[in-house]
Amino acid sequence: MVQSLLVNTTALWIMFYDTERSNMNWAGKIWGYDGALGFLQSMAGGYFIWDLFMCTYHINIFGPGMLAHAISACTVFFFGFRPFLNYYGPVFILYELSSPALNMHWFMDKLNMTGSIYQLINGVVLITTFFFCRLIWGSINSVLVFRDVWTAMQNGGVVGLDDNLGLKYGLDQSMSAVTPQSQPYAGSEDIMRFAGSRTLPAWLALSYLASNVVLNLLNFYWFAKMIEALRKRFDPPFGTKRPEKKETAVEEETQEPEIEVQRGLYADGRKTIEISGTQSTPPSVRSRRRG
Structure with a gap:
């Protein structure tokens, strides 16, 4: 609860007030590094390390889905320190806007408030934030990530993939490979200071994009399970609640001697x-x- 509130607040502040981030072009979004972005990703990364350990150690409780989520989240956020797609750190951390409502749902169960009007209101908030933050916002920005990586690929910025896969860019084309140094723009000297003249390895791009796809698929799967659980609480036609079976208690007649x-x-x-x-x-x- 505390961690999600902290990272969400920091992410929103960066998105609204970090001018270095707002001035990044497509090259800056891929190779750029900003101190505020690094601070946010360190907070998120620390949590996801702990989450990865717990999901691995207690896989019989959390299941393979949560383990896949932890691995993908660590991959996405720690690549930002390379730097790689550091720009999108606060964008995808806003998935966590649904976490406070999820935590409150758990607390209400423990406080014997299951089925109360308060849990109903919290459930509406949970489903609404999950839908808009993870499915709508997340899907749109995933498309934008793919677009920026595709732009780099088209400009020869993705290199070094195994020749057998036939997806090698930049090195064996007539154009020279795009590097951070070849894409200057106003204020980029400080943002690009850690990137140097490196190109973008294809394995790095594919690893990030694959992790992003896994996270999005899990979000859609979990949302479907949430709707299924919600429908069980309501009667048809919207819900799937079954009529309660009346239990006939067999009472033993006791007669006084x-x-x-x-x-x-x-x-x-x-x-x-x-x-x-x-x-x-x-x-x-x-x-x-x-x-």
Whole structure:
């Protein structure tokens, strides 16, 4: 909860107030590095290292989906320190805008507030933020990432892939490979100081894009599971709630034993007491005592 609020606040501040980031062109988005962006990615990266350890150690609890998410998130955010696509760090960290509502849902379950009006309101907030932040915002910016990488590929900026794959760019074409130094723009001297003259290896681009695809697929899968869980709480036609089965409780009738005492007198003058009793399970018990 605290971590998600912290990184979301930092990401929004960077996106609105970091002028170095806002001035980046496509080359700056790929190779550029900004101190505020590095600070944000260090906070996110620290959390995802812990998340990766927990999902690996407790894979029987979290499952392979959460492990794939942790691996992909670490890949995406730590590539920013190369630097590579550092620009998109705050963009994709905004996936975490849905995390506070998810944490509140868990807390309400633990506080015996399951099914309350408060959990219903929180559920609406959770689904809304998840849909817009992860599915809409995330998908749009994933397309923008692919566009920037494609621009680099078209300009010979992606090089070094194995010849057997037939996807080698820049080195064996007539144009020279694009490097950060060959793409200057106003204010780029400081932003590009860590990039040097390196080109963009194809394995790096493919690793990042593959991780991005995995994260997006997981988001769509989890959203479908959330809708499925929500529909189970409502009646048809919108929901899939089944009518509750009436349980017929079998009550065992317990009868108090009936005891009857009879007194008599024999012909010889002796007294007699006759006791008879009945119970629900055993047959009637009859005993006689002479006195």
